Amino acid sequence: MTPQRQLVLDAVRDLGHATPEQICTQVQRSAPAVNITTIYRTLDLMERIGLLRHTHLGHGAPSYSEEKHQHVHVVCHSCGAVSEAPLDLLDGVVGRLRSDSGFELDVTHLALTGTCHTCQSTPPEDE
Amino acid sequence: MTPQRQLVLDAVRDLGHATPEQICTQVQRSAPAVNITTIYRTLDLMERIGLLRHTHLGHGAPSYSEEKHQHVHVVCHSCGAVSEAPLDLLDGVVGRLRSDSGFELDVTHLALTGTCHTCQSTPPEDE
DNA sequence: ATAGCTGCAAACGGTTTGCCTCACA
DNA sequence: TGTGAGGCAAACCGTTTGCAGCTAT
Secondary structure (H helix, E strand, O other), X not given: OOHHHHHHHHHHHHHOOEOHHHHHHHHHHHOOOOOXXXXXXXXXXXHHOOOEEEEOOOOOOOEXXXXXXXXEEEEEOOOOOEEEEOHHHHHXXXXXXXXXXXXXXXXXXXXXXXXXXXXXXOOOOOO | OOHHHHHHHHHHHHHOOEXXXXXXXXXHHXXXXXXXXXXXXXXXXHXXXXXXXXXXXXXXXXXXXXXXXXXXXXXXXXXXXXXXXXXXXXXXHHHHHHHHHOOEEOXXXXXXXXXXXXXXXXXXXXX
């Protein structure tokens, strides 16, 4: 565990959810020389050893968080707001896919998208 | 409706699901001068007027298809296989989110990810 | 000596932008 | 004659690669 790696891990913990770019900015506050390449390499490494995970929120860069920080993400493609739903929200779907086709759903890796309550009155802007 | 736009629409219909790049290749088979910029602009336009839609399959470029061609996509992040599930798969989730928080889920815009039956024996490769 | 980690710069895929030209109402 | 569509090149964001230098065995 090098200093850079510790900083990346700390940044992810501090930020909760963050894109590689955001993590980089955070790390560079205490160590400006750290390169974004290192961020990517470290995130990749930590994901492989099961320390971190990433979620695609739909649009741009993926969002990294700690492995244990698990829930289903629901994002509004009008305003971009991300909310978190309990893991069991998709239990029914998981069971159905498993028995129908043996497919093992990873409910934390995807985000569900749609339109949030407040944006339904507002004209949509799309993702 | 210009010739280029017609070609783009035809290409999407022929291909069923396709990335902008694939659509471009298809269009250029009959009209080599068509630029990828035009593809993007046309896809964007047709999406705004409700002719087409796009779905994020997780990793790279989004996949465009006709608006009426609706279903839930389930992709294996080990082998990349994409399968289609009936729209009502997520009915329960849709209802729950609607009554809990007024969130209107768009079940066609996301893909569900996980591991397919055949890949569960194979060592995972991740997305 | 050796392996592994880092930084840097360059390449990459996918997408958007600006600008200039053209066709057509 | 002016508005919009298309082509081209350049910029863009997010990410990966190759390479060289450093560090800690």
